[in-house]
Amino acid sequence: MGLDLHGVQLLLRARKQGVQFGNVLTIGRLVLDVFPNKIQQLLQAHGLPDEKFRGGGPASGQTEDFFRSLGATSVQSLDASAYEGASVVHDLNLPISAEWKGRFDVVYDGGTLEHVFNFPVALRSCMEMVKVGGHLFLDSPGNNWFGHGFYQFSPELFYSACSEENGYEVVEMIAHPTGPQGRWYRVANPRVVRSRVELISYTLIHLMTHARRVAEREVFKQMPQQSDYTVAWQAGAPATQPLDRAAGPLVRFVGRRAPALAALLKAGKTGWNFYRSHSLRNRRFFVPISRD
Numbered sequence: 001m002g003l004d005l006h007g008v009q010l011l012l013r014a015r016k017q018g019v020q021f022g023n024v025l026t027i028g029r030l031v032l033d034v035f036p037n038k039i040q041q042l043l044q045a046h047g048l049p050d051e052k053f054r055g056g057g058p059a060s061g062q063t064e065d066f067f068r069s070l071g072a073t074s075v076q077s078l079d080a081s082a083y084e085g086a087s088v089v090h091d092l093n094l095p096i097s098a099e100w101k102g103r104f105d106v107v108y109d110g111g112t113l114e115h116v117f118n119f120p121v122a123l124r125s126c127m128e129m130v131k132v133g134g135h136l137f138l139d140s141p142g143n144n145w146f147g148h149g150f151y152q153f154s155p156e157l158f159y160s161a162c163s164e165e166n167g168y169e170v171v172e173m174i175a176h177p178t179g180p181q182g183r184w185y186r187v188a189n190p191r192v193v194r195s196r197v198e199l200i201s202y203t204l205i206h207l208m209t210h211a212r213r214v215a216e217r218e219v220f221k222q223m224p225q226q227s228d229y230t231v232a233w234q235a236g237a238p239a240t241q242p243l244d245r246a247a248g249p250l251v252r253f254v255g256r257r258a259p260a261l262a263a264l265l266k267a268g269k270t271g272w273n274f275y276r277s278h279s280l281r282n283r284r285f286f287v288p289i290s291r292d
Helices: 004-017 038-045 064-069 117-127 157-161 227-236 248-257 259-277
Strands: 023-027 074-079 105-107 131-139 166-175 184-187 205-213 285-289
Touching: 004 038, 004 064, 004 131, 004 205, 038 227, 064 074, 105 117, 117 131, 157 166, 157 205, 157 227
Parallel strands: 023 074, 023 105, 105 131
Antiparallel strands: 131 205, 166 184, 166 205, 184 285
């Protein structure tokens, strides 16, 4: 579990947007997986204290000093074991106790939840530990993380969980290819675009979610349902539209003269439409954004 360059920039972005860090909890004691001189450069650019990172070499450390540079007055960490020095030992397969609910301004998961078998309970605990007006940050495996943990996640999951019914709103959801140069894409809410937001990629994709707790409601009093099904149930109509579209004029022209070639062209067109609709090029679902 760690905080990489993308996570660092997401948190700096959130602070710029007005997030108050105050009392922070990290899920797992996170390793700061960014060179100190890079951290110093970013903190200076945002006018934040950088003393702890001056003269830094390549060594990675823990994240407490970085969160303090963002304005945190207290930084705690929660893990199932104390072997990495977590300040709170708790197995997230089990519900969190009442004393921890509504306690933190920021809860940050840098890659723990996918390793917890009882994921709904773990996510609910993370959501419950945020105070009203506080913020939840989740850095999760999206595409191509087969075997990394118990799970890899979709946008639908976090949009449905961090919803008004559970006292939350998603401030921003970002997908990016792994690696420090990976481009950021704002991810659409399936409920808003009335479509499944699906992706086929050739590289590892991270999913970063920033959500705000706007009300104290019982989390998962009603379990989330996938949005396209709920729309279909309410409207009595099919949940998704078929991908195949009417043949274009070229295919119809060729079809009258060379049926085999027409079939090949139609298959190619269908395949290309499918690829584009399931790629980061689909601007209905994925909009490139700045990392500032």
